Amino acid sequence: MKIAFYGSSLLSAYWNGAATYYRGMLKALAARGYDITFFEPDVYDRQANRDIDPPEWCQVVVYDGTVEALEQVATQAADFDIVVKASGVGFQDDLLLTRVMAAARPGALRVFWDVDAPATLAEMRAAPDHPLRRMLPDLDLVLTYGGGDPVVAAYRGLGARECVPVYNALDPETHFPVDPDPRFACDLAFLGNRLPDRDSRVAEFFLKPAGLAPDQSFLIGGSGWGDVPMPGNIRKLGHVGTGDHNALNCTPRMVLNVARDSMAANGFSPATRVFEAAGAGACLITDQWEGIELFLKPGEEVLVARDGQDVADLLAGTSPDRAARIGRAALARVLADHTYANRAEQADALFRAHAGRMEAAE
Known part of the structure; x- marks a missing residue:
């Protein structure tokens, strides 16, 4: 057809x-x-x-x-x-x-x-x-x-x-584990264009934890963030081409997903970033929304944060070894059920x- x-x-x-x-x-x-x-x-x-x-x-x-x-x-x-x-x-x-x-x-x-x-x-x-x-x-x-x-x-x-x-x-031919890239080395990375219905949630789940954890390093990628005041431990990348997404997901210790207001309120709306990150074997922190357990198991295949304090606590309490285990489990799950x-x-x-x-x- x-x-x-x-x-x-x-x-x-x-x-x-x-x-x-x-x-x-x-x-x-x-x-x-x-x-x-x-x-x-x-x-x-x-x-x-x-x-x-x-x-x-x-x-x-x-x-x-x-x-x-x-x-x-x-x-x-x-x-x-x-x-x-x-x-x-x-x-x-x-x-x-x-x-x-x-x-x-x-x-x-x-x-x-x-x-x-x-x-x-x-x-x-x-x-x-x-x-x-x-x-x-x-x-x-x-x-x-x-x-x-x-x-x-x-x-x-x-x-x-x-x-x-x-x-x-996930398209496993497009998003998959690669070697780390020093350009993207950090403790927590977030990738997403700036949109009016995302601003407040990014402030809560990304900017706030950066302020709470001055000893940790953060990256933000995506268009529109250039003129937004941010803590000094956040590095702005601007637009990140698709060809760099795997490295951006594989290199940081952890990767953050932040839903838009309407999708978080409705639930059952995993962003493409969730599957891109899982497909690269990243340890993903997602803001809390109804239905996440249909896609990844909280605590084993994904970490779930209710607010910025939770993000800061997860950063402080998740060792590199545990982060790697969560990433491997997420990769196995999406390859089995979510391609x-x-x-x-x-x-x-x-x-x-x-x-x-x-x-x-x-």
């Missing part, structure tokens, strides 16, 4: 946290025989900051960030068996959704794939005339990369026919079930 996927960017992770998820999912679906074309707009300097070349497993169409170009690529949806519009494309999202779903041929599977479901749901609740909310009853399927039962219930309550979480995972091959098997079953229903209706 042929998939048209309209998303933010497959080629660039620059200001694009969904890139790892797109790459892992679509690569694994291609391995199952899907013919995929990814459509992405040239916006936010992403094309100037590409970190991969167009892959052999997916055709990529880059279009200008103009309404005229959007209209042109939207018409191409008519040539595909499955038409996917992702959330957060970054240019005229509502118009793109309307145009690609209108262009989809009769019988094609029409999918909205939400990579930030708590935020999307909040927008729709606040706007009864939201274009996605109006269109939900006519879409065949909503997929989300997290959220669990709360997100499923919310989407169904707003009119979705079917909503299924397809969680983040994109697992997730693609799930998505493939959903797609084929729809195809079977359409054949039966003919």
Whole structure:
């Protein structure tokens, strides 16, 4: 089957946290025989900051960030068996959704794939005339990369026919243990772009522990942190390319995950960073959110912190040997249960079930 996927960017992770998820999912679906074309707009300097070349497993169409170009690529949806519009494309999202779903041929599977479901749901609740909310009853399927039962219930309550979480995972060919890199030597590293709904949690779970542990060394990577005042034991890296992620996860004694406000409040929303770090064998500290035990076992495969004081205590109380044991256990768990091959098997079953229903209706 042929998939048209309209998303933010497959080629660039620059200001694009969904890139790892797109790459892992679509690569694994291609391995199952899907013919995929990814459509992405040239916006936010992403094309100037590409970190991969167009892959052999997916055709990529880059279009200008103009309404005229959007209209042109939207018409191409008519040539595909499955038409996917992702959330957060970054240019005229509502118009793109309307145009690609209108262009989809009769019988094609029409999918909205939400990579930030708590935020999307909040927008729709606040706007009864939201274009996605109006269109939900006519879409065949909503997929989300997290959220669990709360997100499923919310989407169904707003009119979705079917909503299924397809969680983040690991691509073991992309994220894996490597030798330590002295550039990233520290006690605790955090990687994430600065976003309004992440600021307060980063202050609590990263900046506060740095202030409480002046004898420990800290690294922060990601765009947007340059002008944020921080304790002197924090080193700022700026944007970290995908090619350096494994070293950044393998080198520090411990690595921190901090959820965005909406995802922490909703729960059941592990970030891609969780699986990237585990796939590299890192000892991960995550802020506490409901559902973590579905993915990694607290205390054995991941360390969980309720606040910044907990982070400081875990840093002080976790020896390098214990950190290494936790990292090895996390790696074993994600390789067994949380790869994109697992997730693609799930998505493939959903797609084929729809195809079977359409054949039966003919």
